[in-house]
Structure formats: structure tokens, C-alpha cells
Amino acid sequence: xxxxxxxIGSNSIRFMEEGKVKKLVITTRLGDGxxxxxxxxxxxxxxxxxxxxxxxxxSVHRGLIPYAYATSAVxxxxxxxxxxxxxxxxxxxxxxxxxxxREAEYAFRAAAKEDGGLIDIGGASFQLxxxxxxxxxKLGCVRGRDIAQAAAxxxxxxxxxxAQRRVITEIVSTSIALPKILIRSWTGVGGTVTTLAAFKxxxxxxDIKTVDSxxxxxxxxxxxxxxxxxxGEARKLEPILNKRHDVIMYGAAILAAVMDTAGIGKIAVSxxxxxxxxxxxxxxx
Numbered sequence: 001x002x003x004x005x006x007x008i009g010s011n012s013i014r015f016m017e018e019g020k021v022k023k024l025v026i027t028t029r030l031g032d033g034x035x036x037x038x039x040x041x042x043x044x045x046x047x048x049x050x051x052x053x054x055x056x057x058x059s060v061h062r063g064l065i066p067y068a069y070a071t072s073a074v075x076x077x078x079x080x081x082x083x084x085x086x087x088x089x090x091x092x093x094x095x096x097x098x099x100x101x102r103e104a105e106y107a108f109r110a111a112a113k114e115d116g117g118l119i120d121i122g123g124a125s126f127q128l129x130x131x132x133x134x135x136x137x138k139l140g141c142v143r144g145r146d147i148a149q150a151a152a153x154x155x156x157x158x159x160x161x162x163a164q165r166r167v168i169t170e171i172v173s174t175s176i177a178l179p180k181i182l183i184r185s186w187t188g189v190g191g192t193v194t195t196l197a198a199f200k201x202x203x204x205x206x207d208i209k210t211v212d213s214x215x216x217x218x219x220x221x222x223x224x225x226x227x228x229x230x231x232g233e234a235r236k237l238e239p240i241l242n243k244r245h246d247v248i249m250y251g252a253a254i255l256a257a258v259m260d261t262a263g264i265g266k267i268a269v270s271x272x273x274x275x276x277x278x279x280x281x282x283x284x285x
Contacts, residue, residue: 003282004059004066005275006052008095010034010073010123010142011191011247013051016275017064021208023275025191026051027243031073031124035146040077045086053091069096069278071103072124076138100136104129106277107189111270117183119258119267120274121192121251128262130183137172141192141244141251144168148250157249158232165253172257180263188216188267189274191244192251196224197269198240205239208271217266221256225249 002018010031015024028047030040052068059066068087074080075097084095098106104120104127112118117130123142128135139147148164149155157164197214198206228235228249235245244251258264 001063001065003279004055004064005279006055006066006068007275008048008052008068008070008074010071010140013048014275015055016279018279029142031142033146034073034077034124035143036150038078040073040079040083045083049086049090052087052093056091056093066093067096067282068093069098071098071122072100072138072140075099076124100125100127101134103127103274104134104136106281107274108277109280110272110274110277111187111189113185113187116185116187119186119188119193119255121190121254126254126258128258139171139254141247141254144250144254145247156246161229168250168253169257172254173261186264186267187270188255189270189272192248192255193267193269194271195240195244195248196221196252200224203240211269211271214269215266216269218256218259221252221259225252225256228252
């Protein structure tokens with residue numbers, strides 16, 4: 001029997017079939033509004049339950065054993081129990097809600113190089129991991145957007161962007177107080193990082209081999225932020241950006257601030273992440 005892994009994230013729900021490389025990504029924005037209300041919105045829950053139900057049904061139909069896990073949005077939500085019960089009743093599956101440490105561990109297991117470190121930027125949190133050190137922070141591209149826009153009184157990243165970015169940078173650099181870690185090599189995973197890599201490579205369609213060959217330097221990240229900002233509303237017309245056009249700059253600002261604060265000059269990009277790590281956990285413990 002093979003597994004079908006369902007990753008319930010803050011920005012999207014993803015599906016991976018054991019033995020297949022390509023992942024299905026469906027944007028559901030489960031974490032929308034979480035930073036302001038502390039709760040999962042009704043519309044976001046309804047969208048997500050519908051997607052999970054379809055993925056579970058398809059998995060069973062194809063003879064797969066479906067397993068679902070959730071990360072920061074569900075982990076932090078005041079109405080987590082309500083969402084878990086709705087999924088159980090509608091989809092017939094229990095969700096494994098990962099702690100920040102487990103989320104970081106599985107991504108590290110799948111993607112980090114030996115003696116290396118890992119940066120994983122999600123929708124509502126990011127993780128910084130090395131051997132013997134794990135930090136999970138409640139700041140991702142969706143939550144970061146909500147916090148920055150509220151603080152700068154802006155309706156999008158095209159309004160008062162400099163002030164919004166300062167909010168992101170201050171949270172990372174002061175509130176979090178990440179140490180400078182002397183690690184030989186760093187790997188970056190998550191939708192923000194892989195999208196930036198695809199954008200740097202000039203892709204119009206996502207290509208795993210190309211993305212996995214990209215190195216992002218700190219100056220690359222800055223240039224990409226400037227280019228994304230310059231596109232304005234045209235971001236949504238870029239095929240590689242359209243599902244993240246309104247959150248990608250916040251994820252990029254988080255990445256830049258983490259690299260600065262932790263003294264990271266460059267990262268190797270990996271399409272392998274917590275999904276492969278969770279599959280390894282199921283198979284090998």
C-alpha cells in the first residue's frame with residue numbers, strides 16, 4: 001500500500017502521492033485573517049474542507065492510504081477543534097496537527113544537507129533549523145501580509161511598501177532575536193522560496209529540476225523584491241506568481257530579514273520539504 005499525503009497549510013493545501021515527485025497545490029488561504037482575529041474564517045474553513053474531502057476520496061479511489069497533517073494556521077487557531085471536527089465528519093479523516101518543532105524536523109529531514117541548516121517559510125510561520133537548534137516563529141507570507149498591512153494602514157503591498165517591510169524586518173530582527181549561526185550550507189524550502197527561485201529562473205511554468213538548481217544569494221532576494229514591487233498589479237499576470245501575487249513580497253521580505261539577522265549569505269533551493277519528511281516519518285518512524 002502507498003500513502004497519499006495531504007499538507008494543510010495557511011496559504012494552500014498540497015497533495016503528494018508516494019512514489020511521485022510532482023505535488024498538487026490548491027490555494028485555499030486557510031490562514032486569511034488569522035493574525036487579526038485569532039480564528040479560522042468560516043469561508044476559509046469551508047473551502048479547505050471541500051478540498052480535503054475531494055483529496056481523501058480520490059486517494060481512496062486510487063488505493064492510497066490518505067494521511068493529513070496541518071501546520072501553523074490550524075495549530076494557532078482558537079477554533080482549531082471546530083475545524084478538526086468538521087474535517088473528521090465530512091472527510092472521514094483525522095488531522096495530525098504538527099507542533100512547530102515537528103514541522104521543522106520533517107522539513108529538515110527531507111531537505112537539509114549534512115551539517116547544514118534549513119529555512120522553511122510558510123503561510124503563517126517560518127522555521128530555522130540546524131542540528132540541535134530549532135526555532136519556529138509565527139510569521140509567514142499570509143500572516144506577515146495581514147500584520148504589515150494593518151500596521152501601515154495599507155490595502156496591498158503596493159501601498160506604503162517601505163513601511164510595511166520595516167514592520168516585517170523589525171519582527172524578525174528584534175522580537176525574534178535569531179542568533180548568527182555558523183553553518184556551512186543553508187537550504188531554503190516552502191512556497192515563498194521555490195516561487196522566488198522559479199521567478200529568478202524566468203520560468204512561466206513550475207519545473208522541479210530547474211527550481212532545485214537555483215541558488216538564492218542575499219542580493220538576489222533584494223533584486224527580486226525590487227522587481228516584484230516594480231511589477232505592481234501586473235504580478236497577478238505572471239503565471240508563476242498568480243497564486244501568490246498578493247503575498248510573495250511579504251514572504252520575500254521575511255526571507256531577506258532572516259538572512260540578514262542570522263548571517264546567511266546564500267541558500268540552495270529545494271522542492272523537497274516537510275511532505276517528504278512526513279512520509280519518511282510514517283514509513284520509518
